Amino acid sequence: MLKDITLGQFFPGNSIIHKMDPRLKLVITVLYITALFMCHGPVPYIILGGILILAVALSKVGFRQVTRGLKPILILLVITTLFNVFYTNGGQVIFSWKFITITDYGVYNAFYMVLRIALLIIATFTLLTYTTSPIMLTDALESVLSPLKKIKVPVHELAMMMTIALRFIPTLLEETDKIMSAQKSRGADFESGGLIRRAKALIPILIPLFISAFRRAEELATAMECRCYNGGEGRTKLRVMKFAMRDYVILFVSLAVLALAIYSDYTCTFGVILP
Amino acid sequence: MDNIIEVLNLTHTYGADTPFEHTAIEDMSFEIKQGEILGLIGHTGSGKSTLIQHLNGLLKPDSGMVKFCGRDIWDDKQFTREVRFSVGLVFQYPEYQLFEETVERDIAFGPTNMKLSEDEIRERVLYAARSVGLDDSILLKSPFELSGGQKRRVALAGVIAMKPKVLILDEPTAGLDPEGREEILNYIKNYNKETGATIVFVTHSMEDIARVVDRIVVLEKSKILMTGTPKEVFSRTEDLIRAGLTIPVAAEIAGKLAKKGIPVSPAIYTIEQLADAISTLYAGGGKNA
Numbered sequence: 320m321l322k323d324i325t326l327g328q329f330f331p332g333n334s335i336i337h338k339m340d341p342r343l344k345l346v347i348t349v350l351y352i353t354a355l356f357m358c359h360g361p362v363p364y365i366i367l368g369g370i371l372i373l374a375v376a377l378s379k380v381g382f383r384q385v386t387r388g389l390k391p392i393l394i395l396l397v398i399t400t401l402f403n404v405f406y407t408n409g410g411q412v413i414f415s416w417k418f419i420t421i422t423d424y425g426v427y428n429a430f431y432m433v434l435r436i437a438l439l440i441i442a443t444f445t446l447l448t449y450t451t452s453p454i455m456l457t458d459a460l461e462s463v464l465s466p467l468k469k470i471k472v473p474v475h476e477l478a479m480m481m482t483i484a485l486r487f488i489p490t491l492l493e494e495t496d497k498i499m500s501a502q503k504s505r506g507a508d509f510e511s512g513g514l515i516r517r518a519k520a521l522i523p524i525l526i527p528l529f530i531s532a533f534r535r536a537e538e539l540a541t542a543m544e545c546r547c548y549n550g551g552e553g554r555t556k557l558r559v560m561k562f563a564m565r566d567y568v569i570l571f572v573s574l575a576v577l578a579l580a581i582y583s584d585y586t587c588t589f590g591v592i593l594p
Numbered sequence: 595m596d597n598i599i600e601v602l603n604l605t606h607t608y609g610a611d612t613p614f615e616h617t618a619i620e621d622m623s624f625e626i627k628q629g630e631i632l633g634l635i636g637h638t639g640s641g642k643s644t645l646i647q648h649l650n651g652l653l654k655p656d657s658g659m660v661k662f663c664g665r666d667i668w669d670d671k672q673f674t675r676e677v678r679f680s681v682g683l684v685f686q687y688p689e690y691q692l693f694e695e696t697v698e699r700d701i702a703f704g705p706t707n708m709k710l711s712e713d714e715i716r717e718r719v720l721y722a723a724r725s726v727g728l729d730d731s732i733l734l735k736s737p738f739e740l741s742g743g744q745k746r747r748v749a750l751a752g753v754i755a756m757k758p759k760v761l762i763l764d765e766p767t768a769g770l771d772p773e774g775r776e777e778i779l780n781y782i783k784n785y786n787k788e789t790g791a792t793i794v795f796v797t798h799s800m801e802d803i804a805r806v807v808d809r810i811v812v813l814e815k816s817k818i819l820m821t822g823t824p825k826e827v828f829s830r831t832e833d834l835i836r837a838g839l840t841i842p843v844a845a846e847i848a849g850k851l852a853k854k855g856i857p858v859s860p861a862i863y864t865i866e867q868l869a870d871a872i873s874t875l876y877a878g879g880g881k882n883a
């Protein structure tokens with residue numbers, strides 16, 4: 320169960336995607352998401368889906384891993400489908416029974432919304448985090464957002480918070496697993512009973528989990544203070560990020576592909592209005 | 595003696611089909627006898643914790659089988675749940691699983707899940723607390739205001755209160771001072787004597803188990819390296835060292851003496867045995883040497 324949550328997990332590797340400058344990855348991902356929400360028709364989606372498949376193939380993390388990342392949001396996808404199918408007005412009615420009507424717009428909307436969310440999750444939460452270590456990712460974020468420091472946005476502090484949060488996701492999951500096993504050994508039952516009983520059954524997990532999270536937070540804070548950490552001012556980096564020739568090529572190619580997707584969206588729309 | 599638990603060709607792989615795939619247990623077979631204290635020893639990462647989670651049905655074998663009283667524990671759902679109660683598992687650092695407002699209620703968590711009567715629960719809580727040397731006055735305190743050693747014993751009592759037929763302890767002495775270790779070892783030994791319960795004692799420290807266990811299973815890199823009485827196991831010093839284990843000081847000294855041609859048995863593994871052997875050498879054997 321908890322094993323399915325791969326959020327924030329990093330698979331070390333040596334592929335071209337792993338080696339890309341993390342800032343570039345971040346920027347391309349943001350542009351990609353923008354393109355996803357600008358496009359509607361089949362042609363742009365074939366282009367956007369295709370380039371993502373290519374990126375996954377190049378990253379060598381395996382399609383199995385990537386689709387596994389979709390598992391936790393399966394429910395979200397199902398709900399999205401239902402809402403779009405039943406609550407879209409307009410278009411031709413293709414099915415009608417009592418108060419339920421399904422229109423072709425609804426089906427069309429549902430299809431693209433699900434595709435959009437799936438591609439978005441694959442691009443960000445799986446491909447990006449699988450191939451970029453959390454430290455690289457937050458370093459990149461800090462660097463990309465650093466102009467905001469001029470208007471007093473605490474970029475470094477935010478990045479540090481994110482680093483720590485990402486660092487502790489696997490730890491906390493592991494800990495949850497351990498505590499659950501321990502309580503199961505004492506006969507705790509998380510699988511049967513109504514909603515209230517199940518919610519109550521979580522108490523023996525949540526309390527030890529919170530206590531240990533606070534303990535860890537305190538230990539970490541102490542350790543950081545012992546090493547004289549006092550914010551971003553004048554702090555230098557161990558890993559200095561540098562744009563390689565490869566990165567310029569990737570940037571150019573990606574921009575071209577995304578531009579093509581958006582262009583094709585304008586030239587061959589299928590006359591469907593989307594929210 | 596009957597076998598209470600049998601492990602047959604057990605294999606378990608973590609993260610199958612991912613880059614992190616790791617076979618933590620590979621084709622292991624051994625048995626645990628009714629009423630014995632079995633030591634399960636192995637270097638960190640050798641698969642001890644993974645193995646014991648199979649013994650009470652927390653983990654399901656990828657292949658192979660675990661039998662409790664002759665029956666596959668995954669035979670049916672009801673039986674698996676029964677096994678949970680019959681095979682008590684105390685995790686490593688169990689003090690982090692405490693959650694109740696009072697020590698009493700925390701110890702009662704297991705018995706309550708067993709749906710016992712109030713009186714029975716109360717009786718078991720008192721019994722369990724006493725059997726790990728906790729004073730009755732502690733029962734109404736919050737578990738979070740106790741010392742580390744006391745917390746550990748509360749957690750231990752929480753499992754003992756379920757009166758399991760088999761009590762498995764994962765590194766129960768880890769992180770304790772010598773005095774605390776000694777105490778825990780004694781409670782475990784007493785519990786075994788008093789109730790006749792089978793005990794599985796998991797550790798990576800030879801020193802700990804040398805004095806308490808009847809039999810030892812040594813793990814090395816997901817496999818069983820050897821099985822035998824402490825005498826048999828400790829006489830194979832070199833194999834143990836190769837498996838990354840530190841042998842008891844007494845066994846080490848005995849081994850070194852034996853190598854120098856001084857006639858002490860290489861099967862010595864406690865300080866008392868070593869002292870006896872040396873004093874007999876001085877008393878009589880000296881002339882021959």
Ligand SMILES: Nc1ncnc2c1ncn2[C@@H]1O[C@H](COP(=O)(O)OP(=O)(O)O)[C@@H](O)[C@H]1O
Pocket residue numbers: 608609616618636637638639640641642643644645
């Ligand atoms: N939940 C888990 N997921 C993945 N790998 C694990 C998990 N638990 C243990 N392992 C791995 O299995 C191996 C054996 O671990 P474990 O059974 O805890 O050994 P021991 O208790 O002897 O130290 C280790 O290499 C460990 O990294």
Ligand SMILES: [Mg+2]
Pocket residue numbers: 642643686764
């Ligand atoms: Mg362990």
